Amino acid sequence: MGKELWKGNEAIAEAAIRAGCDCFFGYPITPQSEVPEYMSVHLPQHGGVFVQSESEIAAINMVYGAGGAGMRAMTSSSSPGISLKQEGITYLAGAEVPAVIVNCMRGGPGLGTIQPSQADYYQATRGGGNGDYRTVVLAPSNVQETVDFVQEAFDIADQYRNPVMVVCDGLIGQMMEPIEWRPVPKRDLPPKTWAANGTKNHTGRNIINSLFIAPEDCDDHNVHLAKKYAEIERSEVRWEERDCDDADIVITAYGTPARIALTALEALRAEGIKVGLFRPITLWPFPEKALHDLAGQSHVKAFLDVELSSTGQMLDDVRLAVEGRKPISYLGHAGGAMPTVEEMAACAREALKEAQ
Amino acid sequence: MAIVYQKSAGLTDAELHYCPGCNHGIIHKLVAESLVELGLLDGAIGVCPVGCSVFAYNYFNCDMLEAAHGRAPAVATGVKRTHPDQAVFTYQGDGDLASIGAAEIVHAAMRGEKFTTIFVNNAIYGMTGGQMAPTTLIGQRATTCQSGRTVEQAGMPIRMAEMLSTLDGCVYAERVCVTDVANVNKAKRAIKKAFEKQMAREGFTFIEVLSTCPTNWGMTPIKAIQWLKDNMIPYYPLGVIKDKAMEVK
Numbered sequence: 001m002g003k004e005l006w007k008g009n010e011a012i013a014e015a016a017i018r019a020g021c022d023c024f025f026g027y028p029i030t031p032q033s034e035v036p037e038y039m040s041v042h043l044p045q046h047g048g049v050f051v052q053s054e055s056e057i058a059a060i061n062m063v064y065g066a067g068g069a070g071m072r073a074m075t076s077s078s079s080p081g082i083s084l085k086q087e088g089i090t091y092l093a094g095a096e097v098p099a100v101i102v103n104c105m106r107g108g109p110g111l112g113t114i115q116p117s118q119a120d121y122y123q124a125t126r127g128g129g130n131g132d133y134r135t136v137v138l139a140p141s142n143v144q145e146t147v148d149f150v151q152e153a154f155d156i157a158d159q160y161r162n163p164v165m166v167v168c169d170g171l172i173g174q175m176m177e178p179i180e181w182r183p184v185p186k187r188d189l190p191p192k193t194w195a196a197n198g199t200k201n202h203t204g205r206n207i208i209n210s211l212f213i214a215p216e217d218c219d220d221h222n223v224h225l226a227k228k229y230a231e232i233e234r235s236e237v238r239w240e241e242r243d244c245d246d247a248d249i250v251i252t253a254y255g256t257p258a259r260i261a262l263t264a265l266e267a268l269r270a271e272g273i274k275v276g277l278f279r280p281i282t283l284w285p286f287p288e289k290a291l292h293d294l295a296g297q298s299h300v301k302a303f304l305d306v307e308l309s310s311t312g313q314m315l316d317d318v319r320l321a322v323e324g325r326k327p328i329s330y331l332g333h334a335g336g337a338m339p340t341v342e343e344m345a346a347c348a349r350e351a352l353k354e355a356q
Numbered sequence: 357m358a359i360v361y362q363k364s365a366g367l368t369d370a371e372l373h374y375c376p377g378c379n380h381g382i383i384h385k386l387v388a389e390s391l392v393e394l395g396l397l398d399g400a401i402g403v404c405p406v407g408c409s410v411f412a413y414n415y416f417n418c419d420m421l422e423a424a425h426g427r428a429p430a431v432a433t434g435v436k437r438t439h440p441d442q443a444v445f446t447y448q449g450d451g452d453l454a455s456i457g458a459a460e461i462v463h464a465a466m467r468g469e470k471f472t473t474i475f476v477n478n479a480i481y482g483m484t485g486g487q488m489a490p491t492t493l494i495g496q497r498a499t500t501c502q503s504g505r506t507v508e509q510a511g512m513p514i515r516m517a518e519m520l521s522t523l524d525g526c527v528y529a530e531r532v533c534v535t536d537v538a539n540v541n542k543a544k545r546a547i548k549k550a551f552e553k554q555m556a557r558e559g560f561t562f563i564e565v566l567s568t569c570p571t572n573w574g575m576t577p578i579k580a581i582q583w584l585k586d587n588m589i590p591y592y593p594l595g596v597i598k599d600k601a602m603e604v605k
Contacts, residue, residue, distance in 0.1 A: 023438050049437045054463035058430040061423065061460070065434025068421045069401060073434065091424050196419035196435075198442050200398035205368075207413045209422040 003178040008143045008168065009034035011179060012076065012102055015147035017042055018181070019154045021100070022071040023049035025062035027081060030114040031170040032104035035076040056081040060088025060101075067097040068208035070195030072154050076102035078170065079120050080111060083128065089163055090129025093225070094210025096194075098157035101135075102150065102166045104173035105308075107335040115336020116170035118255055121313035124167050125284040132222055134229045136164040136236060137283040139254045143177035145281075148184050155187040160232055161194070167283065169308055171256045171338075232285060239287035240279040243269070246299055247276030249352045252291070252318050253306040254280050257339060261306060264344040274299075275348055283314065291321035302355035303328040304348050310334035327355050364388040366397050370414045377577025379567035380408060380476065382534045383543070384415055387474055390548045391418065391443060396555070399442035401435050403428040405457075407449035408482040416447075426457025429464035432471045443551055444471040450491040451481045454516050458490075461520065468525030468559040468602055472550045475516060478567040479588060486572030490514045493587055498572075513591065517564040521598035527559035529597040533566040533589065535581045542594075559602045566592055 006014070013035045016024065024043055026036035036052060043050045049066070053059035059075045067073040077085060082103045092099050105120050107113035122128075124137045136156055140146040146168055153164040196206045212218035243265060244250055251261045258279040268275040278294060280287050294300060303326055305315045312330045322328060329351035333339055363369075366388025374380045391397040397418055404412035406425035413420035423431040428446035436444040453461050453475050461473065480498055481487040488498040488505055491513050495504040505513075517529045528550055532543035543565060550561035566588050568580035575583060 023434070025434065051433060051437060051467075053430065053433075054459055057427065058433075058460055058463065061427040061430035062434035062437075064423070064427075065403070065421060065431035066438045067434070068431070069419075069435045069439055071434075071438045087424055088427070095422070196401055196421050197439060198399040198401055198419055199417075205417065206419045207422070208420070209413060211410065211422055213411075 003180050005176050006143060006179050007034060007176045008146055008173040009104065010038045011143050011147045012150050012173070013038035013042065015150040016074050016100065016154070017046050017048070019151040020072050021048060021074050021154065023066045024074050025051050025053050025059040026075050027053050027056050027059050027077065029078045029081045031106060031174050032076050032078045032102070034173070035102065056084035057087065060085040063099045064088055064092055064095070064097055067092065067099045068095065068195065069197045070192040072158070074100040074102070076104065078104045078106045079108050079117065082120060082123065086123070086128035089135060090127065090131050090133055091210050092163045093133035093135065094131060095208045096161040097163070097208060098161050099163045100150065100153045100157055100166065101163055102168070105167060105169045113335050114170065116256060116308060117334060117336065118169050118257070118308035119313065119334055120167065121283060121307070121309065124165050125286070133225065134232070134284055136160070136162060136232060138164065138166045139281060139283050140166065140168055140172065141255050141258045141279065143172060143175070144179045146172055147179055148182070151184040155189065156236065158189050159187050160228060162228065162232070169255050236282060237285040237287050238281035239290055240281060242277040242279070244276035244278060244294060246274055248274045248299060249302045249304060249348050250276040250278050250294060250300055251304045251306060251344070251348065252278045252314070254283065254314065257306045257308060260339060260341060261344060264341045264348065267341060268345050268348055273349065273352065280314070286317045286321070288317070288321040291318065292323065295322040295325040300326055302326055302351045304331060304351045305329070306331045306339055306344060308333060327351070364392055366392045366417050367415055368417045372415060373411055374408065375571040377568060377570035377580055378408070379534050379565070382540060383474065383476060383565050383567065384412065386534070386540070386544045386547050387445065387447065388416060390544065390551055394548065394551055394555070396443035396551060401439065401442060401444050403432045403435065403444070403446045405446070405448040405452035407452045409447055409449060409476065410483065412447050426452050426455070427460055428452070429457065429460040429469070429473065433464055433467070433469050436469060436471045440470070443555060445474060446471065447474045448476070449482065450475070450477045450479065450489045454490040454514050461516070462523070465520045465523045465526040465560045465562070468527070470554055470557050470559065472554045472561045472563070474547065475562060475564045476567045477516070477564055477592065478569040480569050480572050482569050482572055493591055515592060517562060517597040520562055524602050525560050526562060526598060527602055528553050528599050529562040529564070531564040531566065531592060531594050531597060533584065533594060535584060564592070
């Protein structure tokens, strides 16, 4: 298969169609509006349903309705819009309705900016809505991974009956890159016998619900969900390590900063500084054990976490995994400013110097 | 002996949790009977609200989805757009539909979504304990307007059937009540007609049912019926508000 040049957001939409997305409900917001635009044209041509909703809140609830009735349903938005969807996401998680949600992240807080950001890490991994729940969070670092992950996200959602988020910073959504429509792993999925699609389509009566009014029932439901989350933590965690085997200093980064880190890594290695890159691919489940083990390696002297966030958010998970075994420095920009290769290299040199 | 009356097959055997004198039970029965009589029950998908009828999924003998507060019309949109040949309905109270879910119901009506909304208007928040609703009448007491609703504080009550009727996508809107046999029969005809129009894909259909809340109104069931007749019907007139096919201009 040859390579094709695709814009990130349009590729997200096309990938969803190829994954059998039945319906898309969305609302315009920069920098993700090409997703609903592309869907409005192409999804109906494939027999799917497109509705432009009156709000982000309505869009996620349309996803809840269609997903609860057994359809492969999707919505996309960008940070302030994803904030509005949090109510719907906790209901999806509580009622165990599979769905795919793409967040093309922009700077915050509030209206922030339309430029790329990674400041929704907490919201995505901690659950921005109420209650104990988790969403699987996939974080691609280029357009190729984005189309692969969007396709796989539908299978993951269906397998666990759980919402799956694909978070890409606005840069990935807005840039064009050559990609290949390569086959993604397909999972063996059971039929959706639980779907509320009319009693004539299954035995008994199906109810999609997150209300468990009796304390014992609500407790049982939460125990059931926690078991599912533990299973996801065991089975779905993904990360990539580059040159970590002999690294004195390891950069932790995901998405676009991870790509910049690769260039910094090459530059520093050319200087003789042994740098590695640890890139979480699933933000939840976070590759905690792998990072913990890496921190225990004697050759690793220090870590440098790099994010598109002023305070550092993934930094918390890095700290939890490293558990004080090695010092951790931080480099972050918010609001669309990108760390440069030179800046990253300088921070890595400094962090290593301090550690030694 | 012939059976002359029995519980509708559209209802489960679950015991209703509603307070004595509440009209929800009658309204549930009418919706259930309508679905059965039109042969729609085994394909029907209902969406219930947050409010007193939050447990409606225990009572309607069809597949159900429990929505977040006010979002039932958006949930029903997702269901109906992907299941266009099946009967879809939302069952919502006045806090759910006229307050927190105002955007969702207006836009579902605007789009002419082909589902039916049963709107139960009892002029108060029941489940949370009697707070003021957008439909609470001027002078009516509630726990958040303890001397009675005033225009200065809360404006005039909202008439949802009339408001939604201004939208071309809403093809049928009727207000009914279930205070006596004649009105119960009228309500049943209205609900059936709404489902028929839905299945004929005419557009959005809306039945507002005036209902009592003896518990939070602080009245006996008998007095509550009289209060509804004396106070609600003059402000929320009964009858067909709109019955007009959508014109595409």
